[in-house]
Amino acid sequence: MDQIESNPRVPIRAIQEELQRKYEVNILGDKVFRAKALATKTVVGDYSKQYKVLRDYVLELQATNVDRTVKIQVESKPNCNNPTRQFKRMYVCLRALKKGFKIGMRDFLGLDGAFMKRPFPGQILTAVGVDSNNGIYPLAYAIVETENTNSWKWFWECLGDNLNMHANSNFTFISDRQKLFTSCKHGLIPVIGHLFPCAEHRYCLRNIYVNMRKVWRTTEYKEHLLNCAKATTITDFETLMREFRSYDVEAYEWLMKIPPIIIGLEAISQAMSDMLLNNLCEVFNNKLINGRDKPIITCLEFIREYLTKRVCNVMKVINKCTGAFTPTRESLLQANVSSASQYTTRWNKVSKYQVKGPWHDQHVVEMTCSCRKWELTGMLCKHAIATINEMADNCEKVGELYTYVHNVYWLETWKNMYSFTVDPIKGRSM
Known part of the structure; x- marks a missing residue:
């Protein structure tokens, strides 16, 4: 158990060698594997049992973090043979993140989903903003059954309530260009269009280029695409698109199938940002890799502890800064x-x-x-x-x-964004 707690990913072979060196006995790999599984369940937590105490965890989180939003949704049709309800989704938006995002005055959010690496299938949906120093600002996250229209709609309804968003709210969203998002009936764009018709949407430029590179591989295509996306006026955009057309008609026609408003900057009016890549969510998801294979409460605690640590780390940087700007x-x-x-x-x-x-x-x-x-x-x-x-x-x-x-x-705005703290909670025994 000490080995697993210090290094959950310790190889079976390393445990065998440690036991042989310490006790001078040779233990079969199968037995070591079973022993590691039992120790991991004790240290990390049981995947099934943590769902049974999930409500207790939520109550503790609500008691220690005032003005936070934590929602659990269960299956609508209960199983008559089972007295407990079956978990479906969970949404979390902590007070410190919500207050800081509103102070930041930047209505720009990156959207993405990442797979849970555990016995029970699921995905983590994330909404990540931008702070005054162009760093990531995680706002809300949810564990859902799968990434589809229904789960995204539920996620955005919860987030809309937190941010007091209405049908006429002017937000800008950026996401990857995948089948999920481009389908006319299913995906993220129809959800945003239905809930927030005044919102603007961008595609991640890297994702567009990856799809383009499957057919056109030379770097000149990347340069043309980047120049078109960085154009800030409609006149410049049209001029650069004509140059692209003269370079390759087929590539131009492929790009024209994507609406200009979700490619670049010339049609954006309210983002207060010139970001063209969805690096926000990619950076945040990368930080969660070591927590996505854990049981649900352990995973949620991994995310909360990371957010707590991040607020403190950014404040240390802010306290060293001088001048008027970030x-x-x-x-x-x-x-x-x-x-x-x-x-x-x-x-x-x-x-x-x-x-x-x-x-x-x-x-x-x-x-x-x-x-x-x-x-x-x-x-x-x-x-x-x-x-x-x-x-x-x-x-x-x-x-x-x-x-x-x-x-x-302004540096003062950046400082105020991180002036709120994520409060700690008591452990399992409490």
Whole structure:
């Protein structure tokens, strides 16, 4: 049991060698296998018995974490021969994560599912946001019977209640492009379209490229796809798509089957993010690998303890930071400030500025920039910075640069997101 507790994945051969060295006896591999299974059940927990005490675990979680949401759904048709109900799904959204997400002011969520590696089938559905430093921000998770329309609908109904989302809520979601999501009758897109018709949806660009690479393997296709996805205006998108069409008509027609609004940035209006990849959920799922093969309560505790540790680790980084912005956005702003020195600005004596730079890069800046990067991300683009510099040279009162940047990127916002804590709970004996 000590060996299993310190290293649950210890090989059978290593246990045999340890017993032979310690007791000077040779034990058959089958007997060691059975002994390891018994020790694992004692240390990790019994897969079947943990379902029987799942309600007790939920009550403990509710008692120690105020204003959290934990829901259990059982099978609608009870078995008359069994006095207990059969487990179907479970949803968890902790108060610390819910409060922090709302403070972050970034209505952007990545969606994904991962298989449970245990005797009972199931999947973990996750909703992961983005914090002020462009790091992952896990918001909610659920254990469901399978990844289908019904389970996703239930998951989003629970999450919608937590976030006070309505039919007119403006959220942006990103997910992998798979059959589950592209089916007209089944999958994630129809669920979001039914529950939140005003929401915007993006496909993970890497997933699109993986499908494209099965037919077109050269790197030039990847460059064309990336350029089209990064276009921030409809004009640029259409120009780049024409260039792609002249390069390969078949690949262009394949890409045109995907609606532009779920490929890139030119049609996005409310995300406050320029993310094109669903790395959010992939990073979070990777952290849960060692917990997905555990019994249900052990798995849930693995996730909760990881979230507790993550909040503390991020706060340690925040406490070392100085300045007005988060480290990621501070470096991006300095890069834009450096690029702005190559641009010249002309004022029309009213409120508009013409900004011209290398490679025929010319835009108009008023309260926003015609390149739309400032509008899409909330971060000052190089055209806007060049305009502010020109205004300062004309002795106008422009103030500090951070006043032009959306406060989602302020260090204070990042700190407030992680000011809430995940409370610990008592052990099994309690």
